[in-house]
Amino acid sequence: MNVGPVPKKPVFGREATRQLLRIVIVGHVDHGKSTLVGRLFHDTGSLPEGKLEAIRRMCERRGMPFEWAFLMDAMQAERDQGITIDTSQIWFKTEKRDYTIIDAPGHKEFLKNMITGAAQADAAVLVIDATEGVREQSRRHGYLLHLLGVRQIAVAVNKMDAVAYSEDVFAEIETEYRAYLNSIGVVPTFVVPVSAREGDNIATVSPRMPWYTGPSIVEALDSFALPTAHLDRPLRLPVQDVYKFDDRRIIAGRIESGRLHVGDELVFSPSNKTARVKSIEVWPEPADKDARPQTVGAGQCVGITLDEQLFIERGDIASHLTNAPIETEVFRAKIFWLGREPLTKGKSYKMKLATSEARVSVQEIEHVLDTTDLSSAAMDRVERNQVGEVVLRARRLLALDEHNRNSRTGRFVLIDGYDIAGGGIISMEGYADQRQLVTQRASNITRVEHGVPTELRERKNGHKGGVLWFTGLSGAGKSTLATRLERELFDRGYQAYVLDGDNIRFGLNANLGFSPEERAENIRRVGEVAALFSRAGLVAITAFISPYRSDRDRARAAANERFHEIYIKADVETCEQRDPKGLYRKARAGEIKEFTGVSAPYEAPENPELVIDTTALSIDQAVAELIQYVEKSFRN
Known part of the structure; x- marks a missing residue:
């Protein structure tokens, strides 16, 4: 956390005078994305003065034909290779509103930058070459937009002149x-021939396509809804940094x-x-302190500043007490x-979510999805350009949201080494x-010390x-x-008692x-x-599915060194064959939801301290192993 002096004071509270929408432009390599964006700039009068002339002069010096894409391709390497190799963010305007257009690369090797762009977007334009039609990459891009929560999509079928x-x-x-x-749950807002x-x-x-009765690209963009819905969702303020000015500690x-x-x-x-919240800060500071804003919102x-000094770190998420993040x-x-x-x-990988970073490991790979035909299979790895349904585990508690409830704090990227290796939703x-x-x-609670110490009971x-x-x-x-x-x-003279799942739920x-x-x-x-039983000198035997590792870790923390995890091991097939209560049959029939x-x-x-494999041991053999363990671990 930065609490020392900084070279520049941050700018807070600046409000746009016009509406702003963030658009990502995606598509297969050479389908014309950069050309489309360059043309948008020119045809709406959004080009900086002299930009077009400078590009034309550059083309003349190099003896190459002018391309509208050069307005976007700012890197020398891009002009030499003829492909866009990074995302570019530029300002674009129509009569109705302002846009940040994110021109994302379409080449298969640069999909990671497309993910970076799409993760910031409110809407998308997906470009398809009319001479080539729908390609594998076109399907992959559509699925990626769906995966990253972009719901407003216009499809531009480009090169109609060809x-x-x-x-x-x-x-x-x-x-x-x-x-x-439609098969992946995405409804394109418009499909426009261009x-x-x-x-x-x-x-x-255009009059050249009188059979088309829909909007132009600009009209389609202007019809997209602004992300105002975020204002009506629960407060999420990821902490970017903490600054100290005079006697104020400003959380930004x-x-x-x-x-x-x-x-x-x-x-x-x-x-x-x-x-x-004590105050909302703005810069430059108004002469009248009462002129500071009293309310701010999404975007x-x-x-x-707060009414008391707390140690807050980058990555923390501020919210109201009600509807706080998970x-x-x-x-998953x-x-x-x-x-x-x-x-x-x-x-293990580094996960970035909003402003936080954390190490996560892959606990399970449940399915791998083929984005071209949407088939899924159980596999032990997720290869490049595949979609995996996985379970991730962090080394500490994380603050996050399910993506379907809040896309802003429900999507993340994974870093392998120093490279972006994947993007996902929660x-x-x-x-x-x-x-x-x-x-x-x-x-104001204090643990009571008993008159009979545990050692005397034991x-x-x-x-x-x-x-x-x-x-x-x-x-x-x-x-x-x-x-x-x-x-x-x-x-054998032990003070032992069983806490069974069904019996506990009766009381x-x-x-x-x-x-x-x-x-x-x-x-x-x-x-x-169970921890209280153990401190009373008893052997508490618990019989619970307890499916979550974190729950068992909390039970271990409650009993400390007195906790012994015993894994009663049997695979699903064996358990389903036994099914003493008929629960698997009901679960398969959909009568029981959330059945482990x-x-x-x-x-x-x-x-675990001990594994009892009931697929290989009889009841007598299993009990004998348990008795042997207890005698070794508990007998004074």
Whole structure:
């Protein structure tokens, strides 16, 4: 966090006088994206004075024909190679509004820059060459736009002059590409036949295609909706930096969604620190302090001060207490992979989300999707230019949102080494928001020391207290082994008691359902109760699926060194064959939602203290192994 002097004061609170929309231009290499943008600039009078003449003189010096694309291709290497190799952001204007146009490369090797561009866009223009038709890359770009949450898409079928402005050629391309986009849930707003070179249907409708009755590209752009919906969503202010001026500590960032008012109580996630907004800062400072803004909203870069000094870091997300972002260290994601090396299970990458960075590892690769025909398959890696449905795990809690709820804080990129290797969107399907599980609401509390220390209880019992935490799929044999072990231990003089999932839900946790959050709270409560049993000198045997690794980690933290994770191992097929309660049958029939192993995840232990494989051991053999472990670990 930067709290020292800086060379320049940040500019906060600047408001545009005109509407602004961010557009990304994408398409296959040589389909004419840069030509289209250059023509847009010229035909709407948006070119800087002298720019066109300078490009023409350059072409004359080099003895090469003038190309509209040269207005965009600012790099010498681009002119030499004839392809756009990086994203360019330029200002563009029509009579209605201003645009930031992001000209993204279409060459297969430069897809990572296209992802960078599309991730910032509110809408897109996707260019297809009328002479080549829909290509593999055209489908891939359409899927990428869908993956990154761009919902307003205009398709420009370019080079219509090269096909004699044929209505039949255009109709064939439009039908094919609309069908593909519809299959992935994307409805293109417009499909426009154009000739960027000749200026047809760019700024105005062309008389050369009288059979076309839709808008020009400019008219289509002007009809796109502004991202005003972000104002009505919950507040998200990712912290960009913290500056110190005189006695003020100014927290700076761009509001991605929602509104913020002076006096609002904010929570900073994932640290969960709270404070109220004391002021909204602007520069230059108004002579009248009362002239400072009292309200700011989505899209504005702001600086705020708080009513108390908190240690806030870059990457924290400020929100209101209600509708705060999710806190989790594990989530599902759809990732478009661009790395030189394939994405593989167990490998670690740097994730960038808003202004935060965190290390994440690939816990599971669930499916790999072919973007050309939308088929999926189970694979152990995601190759370059493939889409993977994966589970990612971080080393700490992250603040984020599901992409379908807030695209601004629900999409991310992965870095492999120093290169952008992939972009993705977040889903929490099957996983719990852990915010409530890590938030302590009670204050002014002190742990009570008991009159009988745990050591004396253990000495009298003749064994140590502890938690035997049985985890595994439904049908693996947890409850059967737990009750048999309880009886065997009792007969051997142990003070042991079983906490079983069904029995706990009859009483202590009768108010909890089976959503990911309620299942996590169920395990949190059981973990705390089991820890109390262990401090009373008893052997607490728990029999719970407890599918989430983070929940079991919290139970371990509650009991500390007294916690023993026992993995009752059996695969889904074996458990389904046993199915003592008929639950798998109901889950397959859709009668039970979020059923572990079928429609909800199970995260197997990584390093359990003991593994009991019930597919290979009989009940007697399994109990014998458990008794041997308890005698070794618990007997004084």
